[in-house]
Amino acid sequence: GAVVSQHPSWVICKSGTSVKIECRSLDFQATTMFWYRQFPKQSLMLMATSNEGSKATYEQGVEKDKFLINHASLTLSTLTVTSAHPEDSSFYICSARTGENVLTFGAGSRLTVL
Amino acid sequence: QKEVEQDPGPLSVPEGAIVSLNCTYSNSAFQYFMWYRQYSRKGPELLMYTYSSGNKEDGRFTAQVDKSSKYISLFIRDSQPSDSATYLCAFTGGFKTIFGAGTRLFVKA
Numbered sequence: 448g449a450v451v452s453q454h455p456s457w458v459i460c461k462s463g464t465s466v467k468i469e470c471r472s473l474d475f476q477a478t479t480m481f482w483y484r485q486f487p488k489q490s491l492m493l494m495a496t497s498n499e500g501s502k503a504t505y506e507q508g509v510e511k512d513k514f515l516i517n518h519a520s521l522t523l524s525t526l527t528v529t530s531a532h533p534e535d536s537s538f539y540i541c542s543a544r545t546g547e548n549v550l551t552f553g554a555g556s557r558l559t560v561l
Numbered sequence: 562q563k564e565v566e567q568d569p570g571p572l573s574v575p576e577g578a579i580v581s582l583n584c585t586y587s588n589s590a591f592q593y594f595m596w597y598r599q600y601s602r603k604g605p606e607l608l609m610y611t612y613s614s615g616n617k618e619d620g621r622f623t624a625q626v627d628k629s630s631k632y633i634s635l636f637i638r639d640s641q642p643s644d645s646a647t648y649l650c651a652f653t654g655g656f657k658t659i660f661g662a663g664t665r666l667f668v669k670a
Binding site: 451453481488489490491493496538540542548549550551552553554555557 | 569593595597603606607653656657661665
């Protein structure tokens with residue numbers, strides 16, 4: 448089946464630094480990928496839709512300058528959290544649409560900003 | 562009114578019990594109905610997927626959709642400790658997928 452690989456699975460960084468998270472579709476091409484954020488014991492919050500070769504579409508309230516998304520190829524989308532602060536600590540998950548309206552998710556990346 | 566309502570639990574049951582998980586929704590445009598299972602600190606994985614009213618069975622899992630009542634359910638038979646996870650209902654109508662808050666399930670051995 449379709450596999451979405453996400454890296455790193457966890458990362459700790461200092462406040463003010465930037466962190467990049469990669470999301471790869473391993474055995475299929477994904478023109479569109481989705482980035483979610485999940486706080487403890489809460490559901491998935493869609494942050495943005497990543498479109499191959501064009502700008503990402505951000506959800507209302509998500510700072511596009513803080514969460515930079517690049518989808519340069521059909522198998523790779525990246526999320527960069529710029530100038531990270533402790534409030535950015537969260538679980539970030541990417542997904543791609545596989546099959547008919549079904550999302551396949553990566554394993555997630557846990558970010559801790561000190 | 563929220564588009565999707567799901568009781569967050571937690572729900573604790575003994576091993577072997579039948580588990581019933583439910584979601585209600587308000588958007589009539591939803592056409593696809595899904596259940597995802599999420600283990601702690603992992604990404605969600607698709608369990609069941611359907612687009613019509615009625616029941617769909619896969620092993621110990623049965624997904625039920627009632628479009629007239631805007632209500633979906635997931636039944637787990639002979640629950641196992643390995644079923645302990647958070648279960649998220651999800652709906653797609655158009656381009657976006659909307660998730661419920663997730664129900665945390667604990668199956669005690």
